[in-house]
Amino acid sequence: MPLPVLVIGNKNYSSWSMRPWLALRTAGIPFEERPVSLYRPEGKAEILRVSPTGKVPVLIEGEAMTFESLAICERAAEIAPAAGLWPADPAARSHARSISCEMHAGFVALRTLLPCNLRARGRRELTADAAADLARVTTIWCETRERYGRGGDFLFGRFGIADAMFAPVVTRLRSWGIPFDPSARAYAEAVLDSPPFREWEAAALAEAERVAAYEP
Numbered sequence: 001m002p003l004p005v006l007v008i009g010n011k012n013y014s015s016w017s018m019r020p021w022l023a024l025r026t027a028g029i030p031f032e033e034r035p036v037s038l039y040r041p042e043g044k045a046e047i048l049r050v051s052p053t054g055k056v057p058v059l060i061e062g063e064a065m066t067f068e069s070l071a072i073c074e075r076a077a078e079i080a081p082a083a084g085l086w087p088a089d090p091a092a093r094s095h096a097r098s099i100s101c102e103m104h105a106g107f108v109a110l111r112t113l114l115p116c117n118l119r120a121r122g123r124r125e126l127t128a129d130a131a132a133d134l135a136r137v138t139t140i141w142c143e144t145r146e147r148y149g150r151g152g153d154f155l156f157g158r159f160g161i162a163d164a165m166f167a168p169v170v171t172r173l174r175s176w177g178i179p180f181d182p183s184a185r186a187y188a189e190a191v192l193d194s195p196p197f198r199e200w201e202a203a204a205l206a207e208a209e210r211v212a213a214y215e216p
């Protein structure tokens with residue numbers, strides 16, 4: 001049986017690719033990754049060949065295809081139920097799904113102002129809308145850690161899908177010089193220190209392609 005193939009964009013820039021990659025790695029699911037450049041014409045053509053949305057990430061398992069980052073995370077949880085990508089407790093799991101969907105669907109002002117660029121170390125001022133997004137993200141992190149995270153360093157104790165969904169927010173804040181609220185600093189540092197994230201980051205930093213629009 002061939003391994004699942006995860007088609008991803010540039011690791012330095014593709015926050016949506018990072019999320020399911022972290023989930024698959026955390027769950028110990030063997031997979032091949034197929035990187036495509038988001039910024040070269042041949043990359044776009046390749047994405048269009050495998051992705052009905054024209055976007056990455058996409059997970060290919062034989063005839064089956066899963067697109068949309070959160071759907072791929074769900075698929076990872078299905079492939080490896082023992083990995084605990086979702087919390088076992090139903091109330092915690094409902095909360096994990098809710099905040100993961102909230103991340104997937106929202107925080108547009110924050111994401112637009114602070115593009116994903118793991119390598120960057122710049123400074124940006126928050127707009128009012130981005131500040132409101134960040135306030136909500138901080139509340140999510142703190143309330144979730146308080147209610148469900150006592151068993152470990154992550155939102156629900158161990159690293160799971162909710163952490164994978166929020167990991168790019170941590171890196172965007174770091175890249176653009178936005179200080180972490182003291183109440184959220186330990187959580188952010190735990191994400192940056194987690195082995196799957198460090199593996200992704202090392203590969204991102206080794207990439208040569210530069211996109212001027214996302215550089216400081």
Ligand SMILES: N[C@@H](CCC(=O)N[C@@H](CS)C(=O)NCC(=O)O)C(=O)O
Pocket residue numbers: 009013014015016017038044054055056057067068069070104
């Ligand atoms: N909602 C999608 C968003 C995917 C997305 O926007 N991917 C970007 C890369 S991070 C992309 O493929 N962009 C290429 C394009 O829009 O041409 C998901 O969650 O997977």
